[in-house]
Amino acid sequence: MTRALAGGGGAVEVPLPTRRATRELGRALARVLRPGDLVVMSGALGAGKTFLTRATCRALGVPARVPITSPTFTLVQEHAGALAIAHADLYRLSGPAELRHLGLREARDSRLVIVEWGEPYVEALGGDAVLVRLEAHPRRATVSATGRGAEATVTALAALGLGVEPSR
Ligand SMILES: Nc1ncnc2c1ncn2[C@@H]1O[C@H](COP(=O)(O)OP(=O)(O)OP(=O)(O)O)[C@@H](O)[C@H]1O
Ligand SMILES: [Mg+2]
Structure with a gap:
């Protein structure tokens, strides 16, 4: 049994021993996320950022036939589910100037925005x-x-x- 606990700083730690556990986290995120929200996925190559994004999008009703991949070359992919989603991977972004052209901050007016490698850009994306x-x-x-x-x-x-x- 796991217990739901928000830690001291309000953080939630979720063990992901199996892909199923990660899909379950995607379903949970899908229940609480709303248009305008910004989710920043961070972690090393292969840590599961795209996998969790895909699970979240599927749980929001993006059909299985729509591929959800790391949009490294297009940088941003848009998806339609129960809500509109913009998914970006900023690994190859050259800097904040290029970010403005992507329109991700504006996307928050109507969409859920999910960004891989987005930690340096949280404030630029509206915080x-x-x-x-x-x-x-x-x-x-x-x-x-x-x-x-x-x-x-x-x-x-x-x-x-x-x-x-959260463990210490
Ligand atoms: N419990 C798990 N949760 C998520 N992914 C898992 C798990 N176990 C194994 N995997 C595998 O780990 C890989 C995660 O790859 P993914 O593309 O999601 O990583 P990423 O963090 O997006 O990497 P990148 O930085 O290259 O975009 C997938 O091949 C997935 O099948
Ligand atoms: Mg990825």
């Missing part, structure tokens, strides 16, 4: 982000917030009961 830090050894996610709206989202996520208390 108030849900940060999902993924680790592969062992596999787990630590979900935290950088603003009030995101804090409410993380609290709602914790209430769904898949987190455990």
Whole structure:
């Protein structure tokens, strides 16, 4: 049994021993995310940023026939599910100037924005982000917030009961 616990700083830690566990986290995120939210997925290559993004998009109703991949070369892919989603991978971004051309901040007017490798750009993207830090050894996610709206989202996520208390 795992217990839902928001840690001291409001972070939620979720063990992800199996792909199924990661899909479950995607379903939980899908229940609490809303248009205008910014989710930043961080972690090393292969940590599962795209896998969790795909799981979240599927749970939001993006059909299985629509590929959800790391949009490294197009940088941004748009998807339609229960809500409109913009998915970006900023690994190859040259800097903040290029970011402005992507229109991701504007996308938050109407869309859920999910960004891989987006940590340096949280403020440029309007701040108030849900940060999902993924680790592969062992596999787990630590979900935290950088603003009030995101804090409410993380609290709602914790209430769904898949987190455990962050280890020290
Ligand atoms: N518990 C798990 N959760 C998520 N992915 C897992 C898990 N176990 C194994 N995997 C595998 O790990 C890989 C994660 O790859 P993914 O493309 O999601 O990583 P990424 O963080 O997006 O990498 P990149 O930085 O290259 O974009 C997938 O091949 C997936 O099948
Ligand atoms: Mg990826």
